Amino acid sequence: MKQEIAKLVELDRQRTLLTHIGAVLGWDQETYLPEKGIEERSEQLSLIEGLAHEKAVDPQIGELLASAEAAAETAEDLSPEEAAYIKLTRREFDKETKLPSEFVMEYAKQASLSQAAWSQAKSANDFSLFAPHLETMIRMNKERAAYLDSGRKPYDVLLDLYEYGSTEASIAAVFSVMKKDLVALLDKIAGQPPVDDAFLHAPVSAEIQAKMSRYLMDAVGYDQKRGRLDTTAHPFTTTLGRDDVRITTRYVENYFPSSIFSTIHESGHALYEMNIDPHPDFRGTRLAEAVSMAVHESQSRMLENFVGRSRAFWEKHYPAIQAMAGEPLADVDVDRFVKAINKVERSLIRTEADEVTYGLHVIVRFELESAIMSGSLAVKDIPQAWNAKIKELLGLDVPNDRLGCLQDVHWSMGAFGYFPSYALGNLYAAQFWEVMQEQIPNLEQKISRGELGDMQQWLKVNVHSKGSLYLPGELLQKVTGKPLDPSCFARYLNKKFS
Amino acid sequence: MKQEIAKLVELDRQRTLLTHIGAVLGWDQETYLPEKGIEERSEQLSLIEGLAHEKAVDPQIGELLASAEAAAETAEDLSPEEAAYIKLTRREFDKETKLPSEFVMEYAKQASLSQAAWSQAKSANDFSLFAPHLETMIRMNKERAAYLDSGRKPYDVLLDLYEYGSTEASIAAVFSVMKKDLVALLDKIAGQPPVDDAFLHAPVSAEIQAKMSRYLMDAVGYDQKRGRLDTTAHPFTTTLGRDDVRITTRYVENYFPSSIFSTIHESGHALYEMNIDPHPDFRGTRLAEAVSMAVHESQSRMLENFVGRSRAFWEKHYPAIQAMAGEPLADVDVDRFVKAINKVERSLIRTEADEVTYGLHVIVRFELESAIMSGSLAVKDIPQAWNAKIKELLGLDVPNDRLGCLQDVHWSMGAFGYFPSYALGNLYAAQFWEVMQEQIPNLEQKISRGELGDMQQWLKVNVHSKGSLYLPGELLQKVTGKPLDPSCFARYLNKKFS
Numbered sequence: 004m005k006q007e008i009a010k011l012v013e014l015d016r017q018r019t020l021l022t023h024i025g026a027v028l029g030w031d032q033e034t035y036l037p038e039k040g041i042e043e044r045s046e047q048l049s050l051i052e053g054l055a056h057e058k059a060v061d062p063q064i065g066e067l068l069a070s071a072e073a074a075a076e077t078a079e080d081l082s083p084e085e086a087a088y089i090k091l092t093r094r095e096f097d098k099e100t101k102l103p104s105e106f107v108m109e110y111a112k113q114a115s116l117s118q119a120a121w122s123q124a125k126s127a128n129d130f131s132l133f134a135p136h137l138e139t140m141i142r143m144n145k146e147r148a149a150y151l152d153s154g155r156k157p158y159d160v161l162l163d164l165y166e167y168g169s170t171e172a173s174i175a176a177v178f179s180v181m182k183k184d185l186v187a188l189l190d191k192i193a194g195q196p197p198v199d200d201a202f203l204h205a206p207v208s209a210e211i212q213a214k215m216s217r218y219l220m221d222a223v224g225y226d227q228k229r230g231r232l233d234t235t236a237h238p239f240t241t242t243l244g245r246d247d248v249r250i251t252t253r254y255v256e257n258y259f260p261s262s263i264f265s266t267i268h269e270s271g272h273a274l275y276e277m278n279i280d281p282h283p284d285f286r287g288t289r290l291a292e293a294v295s296m297a298v299h300e301s302q303s304r305m306l307e308n309f310v311g312r313s314r315a316f317w318e319k320h321y322p323a324i325q326a327m328a329g330e331p332l333a334d335v336d337v338d339r340f341v342k343a344i345n346k347v348e349r350s351l352i353r354t355e356a357d358e359v360t361y362g363l364h365v366i367v368r369f370e371l372e373s374a375i376m377s378g379s380l381a382v383k384d385i386p387q388a389w390n391a392k393i394k395e396l397l398g399l400d401v402p403n404d405r406l407g408c409l410q411d412v413h414w415s416m417g418a419f420g421y422f423p424s425y426a427l428g429n430l431y432a433a434q435f436w437e438v439m440q441e442q443i444p445n446l447e448q449k450i451s452r453g454e455l456g457d458m459q460q461w462l463k464v465n466v467h468s469k470g471s472l473y474l475p476g477e478l479l480q481k482v483t484g485k486p487l488d489p490s491c492f493a494r495y496l497n498k499k500f501s
Numbered sequence: 502m503k504q505e506i507a508k509l510v511e512l513d514r515q516r517t518l519l520t521h522i523g524a525v526l527g528w529d530q531e532t533y534l535p536e537k538g539i540e541e542r543s544e545q546l547s548l549i550e551g552l553a554h555e556k557a558v559d560p561q562i563g564e565l566l567a568s569a570e571a572a573a574e575t576a577e578d579l580s581p582e583e584a585a586y587i588k589l590t591r592r593e594f595d596k597e598t599k600l601p602s603e604f605v606m607e608y609a610k611q612a613s614l615s616q617a618a619w620s621q622a623k624s625a626n627d628f629s630l631f632a633p634h635l636e637t638m639i640r641m642n643k644e645r646a647a648y649l650d651s652g653r654k655p656y657d658v659l660l661d662l663y664e665y666g667s668t669e670a671s672i673a674a675v676f677s678v679m680k681k682d683l684v685a686l687l688d689k690i691a692g693q694p695p696v697d698d699a700f701l702h703a704p705v706s707a708e709i710q711a712k713m714s715r716y717l718m719d720a721v722g723y724d725q726k727r728g729r730l731d732t733t734a735h736p737f738t739t740t741l742g743r744d745d746v747r748i749t750t751r752y753v754e755n756y757f758p759s760s761i762f763s764t765i766h767e768s769g770h771a772l773y774e775m776n777i778d779p780h781p782d783f784r785g786t787r788l789a790e791a792v793s794m795a796v797h798e799s800q801s802r803m804l805e806n807f808v809g810r811s812r813a814f815w816e817k818h819y820p821a822i823q824a825m826a827g828e829p830l831a832d833v834d835v836d837r838f839v840k841a842i843n844k845v846e847r848s849l850i851r852t853e854a855d856e857v858t859y860g861l862h863v864i865v866r867f868e869l870e871s872a873i874m875s876g877s878l879a880v881k882d883i884p885q886a887w888n889a890k891i892k893e894l895l896g897l898d899v900p901n902d903r904l905g906c907l908q909d910v911h912w913s914m915g916a917f918g919y920f921p922s923y924a925l926g927n928l929y930a931a932q933f934w935e936v937m938q939e940q941i942p943n944l945e946q947k948i949s950r951g952e953l954g955d956m957q958q959w960l961k962v963n964v965h966s967k968g969s970l971y972l973p974g975e976l977l978q979k980v981t982g983k984p985l986d987p988s989c990f991a992r993y994l995n996k997k998f999s
Contacts, residue, residue: 020548023541024522038726040745043521047742050518054552228536244545247538339887 007071008085009094011064016287018058025051026243032115033250039492045115059099068093077332084282086154086288087268087472095289100149110147113139114417121415122236128405130386133415138382140417147371147417148376156431158376165296166427167474171373174423177489178366181426184493192347192359192500197470200343205331209234209254215327216252222320223306224459227252227269229277236356237412238265240272240303245286248276256430259328260344261355264307271306272299274459278467285470288331295475296421300428301435302466308358309436309495310458311449314341319453347500349397351406359496363427367392368411368422376419431479433464433492438483505569506583509590510907514785516556523549525651531733532749543613550609557597566591581751585970586788594667599648602699607644611831612636612915619913620734625904628884630915636880638915639873646874656874659918661793664925665972669871671872672921673989676864678892679924682991683860683962684782690845690857690998698841703829707732707752713825714750714764719806720818722957723748723768727775735910736763736852738770743784746771757826758842759853770797773958775964783968793973794919798926798963799933807855807934808948808992809957812839813950817951845998849904854977857994858895860927865890866909874917929977931990932965937983 012127028048036044071089075081117136124133148157159170216232235251248271255261275298279291293299310316314337315434321337332340347357353364369389374380380388389408390401413421440446443457450458465482473481480486506623534542566689569587573579603702615634621633646655657668740746748767753759773796777789791797809816812835819835830838845855850936851862869886872878878886887906888899899905911919938944941955948956963980971979 017548020545024526024549026543026544028522028525031525031529033730035731037729037745038749039724040727040742043518043742043744045524047518047525050515051522193755228538231533231535233533244538244541246541249535253927420504 007261008088009065011067011071011088012285012288014058014061014067015092018055018066018291019287021051021055021058022248023242023244025055028429030241030243030249031227032118033239034233038214041115042120043203045112049108049112050113053108056099056102056104056107059095061075062103064096065100068096069335073208081281084290087281088285088288091289091471093155098151102147104149106143107149110417113143117417118412118415121409121412125405126407127401128406128409130409131407134382137385137414140414141382141419144417144419145376156377157291158373160418161448162374163420164385164421165418165421165424167174167295168476169423169427174369174427177430177487178362178369178423178487181267181362181430181492182366184489184496185359188493188496188500189347189349190357198346199339200346201243201340202331202335203260203343204257206256207259208332209256209330211327212254212259212262214415215259215263215324218323218327219263219266219311219320220250220270222453222455223267223270223274223310224285225273226277230273232266234376237290238269239412240269240276242276245291246277248273258355259331262310263324264344265354267311268303268307271303274301274306274420274462275299275467278463279470280468281466281472282469289471291470292476294469294473296424297427298466298475298478299432300424300435302428302462304425304428305432305436305441309432310455312341312345312358313447313450314338315451317341318451345499349399350401351393351401354410358429359500362397362426365422366424367396369426372419429476430487430489430492434479434483434485434488435462436495437491505565505572505697506586509565509569509586510783512559512565512767513590513787516553517785517787519549519553519556520747521740521742522856523553523741526736528731528739528741528747530616531737532731538967539613539617543617545612547606547808549608551602554597554600554602554605555871557593558602560865562590562594566594569882575791579694580765580780581781582788582970585779586783586786589787589969592821596649596773600650602646602747604641604644609917611641611942612913615911615915616910619910623734623907624905625816626901626904626906626907632880635883635912638912639880639917641919642915643874649925654875655902656871656918659874660921663916663919664920666925666974667925670677672867672925675928675985676860676867676921676924676986678987679860679928679990680864682953682987682994683857684858685846686994687847688990688996689883694754696838696840698844700757700829700833700837701758701841704754705757705826707754709827710752710757710760713761713822715749716825717761717764717809717818717820717982718768719770720747720951720953721765721768721808722953723771724775726772730764736767737910738767740774746774746776757829758852761822763841766801766805769801772960773797773800776961778967779968779970787969791970792967792969792971793977794922795925795929796964796973796976798922799929800926800960802923802926802936803930804853807930808953809841810839810843810856810949811945813945813949816949828898834963843997847899849891849895849897849899850908852908854992856999857929860924865894870917870920909928928987928990929973930982931993932977932986933983935989936995 009354025048028044028051030039032044066090072093075086075089079399098466117140120136121133124130127358144161147155148160153161156171162171162174213232217227220227228244229251230248231248233251234253238250238252240248240250250266250273251268251368252262252266275293278292279288280286285291317337317340321340325332325335345357351355351361353361356364367389371380371385372393374388386404391406393399393401438459439458443461446458449455466478469478478487521647523546526542530539530542533758566587570591574583615638618634619631620660622628641656642659646658650658654669660667660669660672704821711730715725718725718730727744728748731747731749732751734751736748736750738746738748748764748771749768750760750764773791778784778789779788779896783789815835815838815912821831825828843855845857847856847858851859854862868890869878869883872886883908884902889896891899891905937956937959941959944956964976967976974984
C-alpha cells in the first residue's frame, strides 16, 4: 500500500504544480497584465485549469485509491497522515470526477472574463456591465452544484466546498445567535461617548502607506523572501509556490488604516499557507493545503483584529508608524490611535468594517446568496435587494453600486458560499484565542514588546502546520478541547468594547 | 487536406498557449519572483516545457502532416500560407521529435537554476558560483545537438536553431569581412577630434529614466495597452500573449542612455512581435512567429540605432527628454547630444557598445562559443580566454568577470549560437534600411517631425506581418531584391561616422 500512496502523492504533486502555475497567471492578471492581454489570458487560465482537472481525475487515481483503501482496512502500520491522505483523496477525487473537463475549462474562462468585467463595472460604477457575467457565473454555479450532488439544494452543495459539513440551515442557526449578540453590543456602544478618528482620514501618500505595510509585514513575521506585496483593486493572498505566497493591498489616500490592516489581514492568511507542513512526505499534496476557508479566515482575522488592533501591539509599533505618517499623527498619542482604529460605526464597505458590524455585512451577503441560489432573487434586482438589506441590518442608505453590490470580487469569481466563512472565521479565531491565552504565559506583555514568536510558534504547531490532516471540526476539538462555541467571540467582543 | 491543416492549427495553438504560459512564468522569475520561490518555479517551468513539448511531438501531428503533404503535391488551391505552414510544421516536428520529453524537461529545469546562479554570480562578481551550471548547460547543449543531428558539428546544429541555414563557416566568412570593415573605420575615427559625452554620465534617477522610457515607447509606436515595461538585470522582450508583449530595461544611475536605448531596442523587438499576422487563419501558430533571431535583431537595432540615434529623431524628441533630465542636459543642445550618444569608443560591455565596436564584441563571443563547443576551451579557462580576446580585438584590459564573461545572460540560458544573430541583424537592418529609404519619400524629414507611421507601416507590411511565411533569406530577397549584402552596413556606418 505504501507504493500506492507514493504514486498518489506523485500524481498529486503534478496537479499542485499546475494549480500554482494557474495562481501565477491569476496573480499577474490582477497586478500587471496589460489591458488588451485579458482575452488570451483567459484562454491560458482555461487551459491550465483543464490540465489540472485532468490530473485530478486521472483514472489511475481511482485504481490506486481502491487498492490503498482495501489495504488500509487491515494495515497495522498506517500512519495518521497516510490514513488522512487516503480519505481526503477519496473525497476530492469523487468531487472532481463529477465535473466534466469541458465544464471546468469553460468555467475558468468565464470566471476570468467575469472578474475583468467586474473590475471595469466597479470603476465605472455601472452594474449593467457586470450583470451578464454574473448571470453566467450563477448559472454555472448551479450547474456545478447539480454535477456535484443533484439531490441537495445548490447552496448547500456550494457551502460544503468552503466549509466541509456546513449547510445553509446550520449557518443560519449560528448567524441568528450572532446577529442578536452583535445588535445588543451595538446598542451598548451607541451609549458611549463618540470616538474621534478624524486624524485617520488625513492624506498619507501611497508610497508611505507601502512603507508602513512592509514594516508591518516584518512585524508580524511575514518572510519577504518567501512572498511579496503588490497593489490590486481588492486585496488577496495567493500561493504561487511553497515558498512563494504573495499578498496584495490597496491604498486609499485619505484613510491609511485601510491598507495597513488589510496587509496584516493578508499576512495572516500568508503565514498559514507558509507554515503548512503536516509531514515532509506529503509536501505538495492536498494534505499540505489549508483545511477550510473559515480556518483560513480565523488566522487572518486573529492577526488583523485580535493582535493588530490591540493596545499591546501598538505599544511596540506605534512610534514607527507615527514617524512614517508624519504630520497626520504628530499630535496623536497611542491611546487615541488605538481608540480610533477600533471605532465602531455602521458603514458601507465590508472590508473596512469594524469587528462588531462586520458580521452584519456577512449576514447581508449570506441572505442574498441564499435567495440568488434558490432562484427567488434575479440578477437585475440585486442592487435594490442589496440596498434594502443594508438599510435593514445597518440602517444605512447605499448611494451607489460601487459602495454597494459591486464592492466585493467574490461573486465575479463564482465564489458563492464563501462569505459565511468570514464570520465563522471570527468564531474560530476567538475560540483559538481563549486557549492560546491560557497556554502562553504573559502573551499580552510579549505582544507589547513586539515578541510574536511564541504566538506564531503556537499557531504553527497547533493549527498551520496541520494542513488538512484533520477536518475543521476535528481540529477545533483537538486544539481547544470542545466543538464550535460561539460564546467565545461574544466574550471577546464584550470584553474589548464594553 | 484543408481539414488536416485545420486540425494541425488547433494542436499548434495549444502548444503556443503553453509556450506563452511558460513566458509568464519566465517573466515573473526575472521581475518579481521572491528569492526563495526559485526552486519550485524551476519545477513549474520544467512541467510547462514538458507539456509544450508533448504537444509539439503529438503523434497525431505526424499522421496529419503525412496526409497533408501527400495531398499538397497535387492540390491546385493551396495558398502560399498553407504551403509554408506544412513545410514549417514538418521542419519543426522533425526537430522536436528528436528530443526526448525527459531531456526537454530536465533542460528547462537546469536552465532556470543556471540563470538564477548566473544572476547571483554576476552580483557577487564570482565566476565560480556560475561555473558548475555553465558546465551543465554546455554538456546539455552538446547532447541537444547530438539528438538533433549527430552527424554535424554541435555548433553548426545550434547556429541552425537561431538562423536557419547558417553554419560556423558561413558566419566566419561574413565576420571576417565585417571585422576588416570595422577595424578600418575605427582607425579613421581615431583620427577625429574626441567627443565630449561627460554630461551623459551625470546622475539621473531611475524614476526619471523610467519616465523617459515610457515617453520613448510612445514615440516609437509601442502600444502600452498591449505590453508593459519593467526592470530586470538584463533587458529583454517576451511574448506572453498575442496582445501581451512585454519589455524590460535597467537603470544605470550615472548613464541614463543605457536605459533609454535599451528601451528603444526592446521596443523594436516588441513591435515586430505585435505586428506578426501572416493570415488570420494562422494566428497562434508557428507561422505567426518571428522567422529568425537575426531578423528580430534587425528590427531592434534598426529602431535603436538607425532611427533612435539619428539627428532626425532627436530633432523632434530632444526637448522632451532634455526637460525630463533637468540639470544634466540644461546647457546641452541637440547637436552635442546626438554627437555624444554616437560616441565611438572601445569599451567592455556589449549592450552599451556603439554601433562600430559592437560587431567586435559579437566576434569575441562567436570565437569563444566555437572553442567551447568544439571542446578546445574548458569552462574554468573561460574568464582568461575572454579577457585575452577582448585585449586582442578591442585593446582593453578586463578588470573583473562582472565586466567580462559574466556580463551576458545568454550562456546561462543555454543559448549558444545566439550571439552571431546580433551582428547578422545589423547587416539585415542596413539592407532593409537602404530599400526603405528609396521607397518612402522624405523619410528623414518625417522622422524629424516625429512621424514614424509610414516607416512602421512599411516594416509591418514588408517584414513584421509576414511572420514565418518565408525563410530569412527568402524574405530578404523578396523585400530588397537581392541576397544578403554586407556592403550595405559598411556604407551606412561610413556615411554616418566619416
